[in-house]
Amino acid sequence: DTSKICVGHIERFNPAVEKAKEDFANSSSRCEFFRYSSRPKQINDVGVWKDLGVHDVDLMIHFMGMPSSVVCHAVMDNDIDISFHANFGFSDGKSAAVNVSWLSTAKRREIQMYGLDGEANIDLLKQKISCLSEHQQSSKPDNHFSPTVSQSKMIYDMARAEPLRREIEHFLRVLKGEEEPLISLEHAQLVELIVSKSYQSFQLGKRIEI
Numbered sequence: 001d002t003s004k005i006c007v008g009h010i011e012r013f014n015p016a017v018e019k020a021k022e023d024f025a026n027s028s029s030r031c032e033f034f035r036y037s038s039r040p041k042q043i044n045d046v047g048v049w050k051d052l053g054v055h056d057v058d059l060m061i062h063f064m065g066m067p068s069s070v071v072c073h074a075v076m077d078n079d080i081d082i083s084f085h086a087n088f089g090f091s092d093g094k095s096a097a098v099n100v101s102w103l104s105t106a107k108r109r110e111i112q113m114y115g116l117d118g119e120a121n122i123d124l125l126k127q128k129i130s131c132l133s134e135h136q137q138s139s140k141p142d143n144h145f146s147p148t149v150s151q152s153k154m155i156y157d158m159a160r161a162e163p164l165r166r167e168i169e170h171f172l173r174v175l176k177g178e179e180e181p182l183i184s185l186e187h188a189q190l191v192e193l194i195v196s197k198s199y200q201s202f203q204l205g206k207r208i209e210i
Contacts, residue, residue, distance in 0.1 A: 006171040007183040009058040009191075013166040015158045016127045017059065020111065024120045024131075025063040028113040031096045033060065036104035039082060047081030049074070050195060052100040057191050057198075058183075059111065060088065060096050066190065067096065071207035072198045075103070086198045089207075129156040 011017050033056035043051055060067070067088035075083035083101040090096070109124035118133030131154045173179040194210060201208045 004171075004174055005181065005185055006167070006174070007181070007185065007188040008167070009055060009183050009188075010163045010167055011055050011059055011124060012062065012182055013161075013163040013170065014124055014127060015161050016122050016124055016129055017062075019129055019156060019158060020113065020120065020122045021063060024113050024115070024129075027115040027117060028063065028120075029094050029116070030114040031060060031063055032112040032114075033096070033098045033100075034108050034110045034112075035100045036106070036108040037102060038105055038107075039102035044080075047074075047084065048100050048102045049081050049084040049086075049198065052102075053084055053086070053098060053198075054191055054195060056098045056100065056111075057194050058187075060098060061187070061190060061194075063113075064090060064094055064096055065092075066090075067194065067210055069207050069209050070194070070198050070201050072202040074202050075101075081202075084198075084202075086201075127158055127160050129158075130154075131156070 035052045035056055037052070039048075040051075068091045069089040070086055072084065072086045074081040074085070083103050084099075086098045088096040088098070107125065111122040111124070113120045113122070118131060120132075121130045123129070133152050133154075170179065170182060174181050197208060197210050
């Protein structure tokens, strides 16, 4: 079979995502994803979880692996979810939260990563990463009850690139046989499984295993 498939998880082609995967994903114990916008008038057949949530579920697997459980809450409008919030647990003790909503008047696409060494904010719209780390030291050699905390902040400004254009250029190279698809069909099926399990958790009103 010579068929080629391009899975449309466009954020994988965002330079900020590539930098976050390379420098921060392995040291993060919790990730929080935020994707907010106003409700698009042209979409009336699916809710916000299937429209927007799939992109952050993809990134969650990309950064952290496959979760083991999920519990969800949602705001509904005529049987359509317009705000959806999923909390995921992982077998290694890590956790993640994915928050998507059509109730916002401002567009927001951010990821917050937390680790023992600090935290990182990934702004997918601005393609910028801000890192904050803390260093704790005792104020006096003989005083262990009055520590001082120093903070350091670093900002990564990357060369901006249009993710959609990069995605299309990648698929053209796939069609020419120059590259393998960045996202496999099997990975896309895992994303759909998590989306389905999340809806099931919301309907049952409890945490379920994935």
